[in-house]
Amino acid sequence: MSTSQRFGSAAVEHAEAVLVEQYPRLVRLAYLTLPDSLGRHTRVLLAHKAVQRALPRSGSPVASAPAEGSAGDPDGPLTLVRARVLRAALTPAGPAALVRARAGWPPVPPFVWGLRLWPPAGGIDEAARTLAGASAPVRAAFVLHHLDDLAEDEAVRLLARAGAADPAGAVQDALALPVGEPLLLALRRPEFDASVVSARPTDLLRRRRRARAAWAALATLAVTLTALSLHGPPQGPGMRPTAGPAASGVLDPARLERVPAEAWADTARVDFTAWPARGGRTGDRDLLARALRVWAAPGTNPVTTTPRTTADPPARPPQLLYAGELDGRAVVLLRDGDRIVRYAEPATGSGARTLDVARTDEAGVTTAAALSLSRDPGGAAARYLLAPWIARAATRDLQRPGDPARPLAVAADGVTAPAAVPPATGPCASWPVLELTSSTRIVEKHSFVLADLGALSPVHLTYTPLPDGPGAAPARQPREATGPEARAAWAPQACRLGELRGGAYRAVNVWDFAAGQLPDGGGRAVWSCTRASGWAGPGDVLVRLRPESGAPQDVASARSTAACGRFGQHLLAGFRWRSPAGRWYLLAAGSRQVTGITATGAVRAEAATRTLAAPWSGADGPVTLTGTLAGGGTLSALDGAGGGRD
Known part of the structure; x- marks a missing residue:
């Protein structure tokens, strides 16, 4: 029992x-x-x-x-x-x-x-x-x-x-x-x-085709099994089972996923999955087939990928975003999960076929708002395909915050007129960016800024203003870089965006985390941390001191870090600074939760506030900075003031 x-x-x-x-x-x-x-x-x-x-x-x-x-x-x-x-x-x-x-x-x-x-x-x-x-x-x-x-x-x-x-x-x-x-x-x-x-329903037409294909496959299988039972399997050298994307039908243009035109306005996921297939050649089966074949087997055709991205062929039929002809080249845009692929070939005659692959993990309303379609031979201008939820487009110069935005023409299929892009080489006299406005069907009064760094997807620019008050105040959240304060903060940082070319970045935020008066009449200065967040997660940061007059000065930097981001909201940085009077000082500043700063090493000093300015006596050697946090505990500096990391 x-x-x-x-x-x-x-x-x-x-x-x-x-x-x-x-x-x-x-x-x-x-x-x-x-x-x-x-x-x-x-x-x-x-x-x-x-x-x-x-x-x-x-x-x-x-x-x-x-x-x-x-x-x-x-x-x-x-x-x-x-x-x-x-x-x-x-x-x-x-x-x-x-x-x-x-x-x-x-x-x-x-x-x-x-x-x-x-x-x-x-x-x-x-x-x-x-x-x-x-x-x-x-x-x-x-x-x-x-x-x-x-x-x-x-x-x-x-x-x-x-x-x-x-x-x-x-x-x-x-x-x-x-x-x-x-x-x-x-x-x-x-x-x-x-x-x-x-x-939401799956693709109804594709579902019907799959059902028919399944019945056909069952019939073929029955015939094959009958033949095998009578004659046995085929023998001989070279008889290997067919495998790969081509064999499974993944590279069949007829199986490309096509999203309805109005899906973006009636979905809880406003990203690349809501993009419809656009362009004048979406029905060109031969063009789509060539794009898929080059993707599966590039051969001698040039292929570029962003860091931590593979050019492997898709495991299932990709989504068609665009197929059309621009400036003498046929262009096809495809989405495979978290990857965007751009295929291009000459519209007439022969020539190089190119394939570009970029990652777009967890893209959203802003980071899935535009894709680069083509560039002029000199690289001075580009055309973009805008998301279907973009109502208006404009351009502005990031280095001239007071200048008005200039409207950018957009065709009915979402393709923009040629827009100036930031220079890849030479002097940085201007830094053109896109300013896009979302449709009121998904959000009201929402404009944002994108910067072209040479990749398929432009990066989203944001700004976090100075904290409101003492350390107990809640953290400020990044906001769109469209207001006067944000444009003023971005103007002296614009040309540094060029250092991010070739990387896989989704967004760049300028965070003004502290401000104070400089010694010897140096005026007021703002401490900022610029964080470039990658699609893969890690980000690179640069801390700078931005005085009222004169050029900003680099303070500290770090790669593949959580600092200055959502999971790195505490920051302390310092460096050796020369005043207008020619004297050297140790300057340091901390974010809103820092209540005190201590310096040891070549300079020994303390401050009971979020900023520190101490004379540098001339002694050589590194300086170690430690910050005291309002909630208890301590914080090390992002970069040692003497150049060594603590």
């Missing part, structure tokens, strides 16, 4: 009531715990599957801690359901998880015919990106502690019950994640609800 504890009908009824009441929170827990390598559609389906299967059956055995699942304990049913949801999310493929993982297969979601599902943009996916790279138990611990308000020991017990290997370590790692209070408050907003999904 079995003596194990089993669920009674009353316990199951209580668990069902809790599941229905807490359904959005349970789906959120499952969605954020599931592997971040899965697509949004798959994660949503698996999250709902985990919650809907979390209800125990009457008479089934209790896995552990039977008192927690009893009807007499008010928190018991919720604890029970949470544990079962976590167990399913930690092993989303069920009993076959290990077998499928070893084979490199993803977990199998429920099947939904003809629909793609995803959470609302700007909602739950913001939390998913915050937790990207963390293990499933750590993500689960983050949700349990920060969003579901479980104490640390409660989260540890629940993770242990769900089968996590190191629940205590997962909770500690979750507590160490660089998440500030503003983000936590944002994550608690109602729109962060993975149980609210948007649904």
Whole structure:
């Protein structure tokens, strides 16, 4: 006779009531715990599957801690359901998880015919990106502690019950994640609800073609099997199975994905996936076939890729963005996941065919707003294909903040007239940029600035103004570089953008983090940090001192760092500076949470504020700077004042 504890009908009824009441929170827990390598559609389906299967059956055995699942304990049913949801999310493929993982297969979601599902943009996916790279138990611990308000020991017990290997370590790692209070408050907003999904049909025409192709393939297979049963397989040298994109039909122009023209105005994902196929040659099957063939096998044709990007052929039919003829060349733009590919060939006669590949991870309203189509032979002007949600386009000179913007003509298919681009070589007399305005159908009064650095996708320029007040004030967020203050801050930084050519950058932000008076009548100066954020995640930063008169001076720099970004909001920097009187000083400044600065080494000085100015006595050697933070703890300088990194 079995003596194990089993669920009674009353316990199951209580668990069902809790599941229905807490359904959005349970789906959120499952969605954020599931592997971040899965697509949004798959994660949503698996999250709902985990919650809907979390209800125990009457008479089934209790896995552990039977008192927690009893009807007499008010928190018991919720604890029970949470544990079962976590167990399913930690092993989303069920009993076959290990077998499928070893084979490199993803977990199998429920099947939904003809629909793609995803959470609302700007909602739950913001939390998913915050937790990207963390293990499933750590993500689960983050949700349990920060969003579901479980104490640390409660989260540890629940993770242990769900089968996590190191629940205590997962909770500690979750507590160490660089998440500030503003983000936590944002994550608690109602729109962060993975149980609210948007649904759109898949390509109906392609679906019909696939169904017909499937029936044809089954008929062919039946004939082939019959022939093999009579004659056996073909023999002889060179008889190898056909494989690759061409064999699977991925490179068939008829299978290219084409988005409806108005999809951008009725979707929660406003990015390259919402771009329709535009241009006068979208029906030119031969042109599209050549573009796909060169992509699959470039041969001697030149291919360029941005850093950390491959030119590998697509694994599934790509999305067609544009096919047309511009300035004597035929151009095709294709999207494959997080890559954009531009193919170009002479419109008439023979000549070089080129292929350019760029990455566009998690592009959005601004970073998916324009793509470079063509450049004139001298490289002084370019044409762009604008996103369908762009209502107006203009150009302006970033070095002349007081000059008005000049309207830029845009054709009906979204192609701009030739626009001046920043010089690649020679003197930097001007720095042309695009100023685009979004349609009011998606957002009101939204203009932004893009700069062409020679890549397929221009970079998005933003500006973060000086903090409002003392260290307790909330952090200022980057804003569009369209206002007078932003243009004034960008003017002396414009020519430094040329140093970013050849990189894979999505956005550049100028952050004015401190200001103060300079010694010996040097006037007021602003400390700024310019961060160039890459598509792959890491960013490069440059700290500069911008005086009221005279050229800005470089203070410190760093590559592949989180500094001056969302997860690097504390900053301290300093350097050796010569005053108008010819005397040398150590200057240092910190961001809003810095309440004091200490210098040791060649200069020994202290300041109880966010800025420091101390005479440099002439002693050689490095200086170590340390900042005191308002919330406790210390901060090292981005770059040692003597040139050595501390």
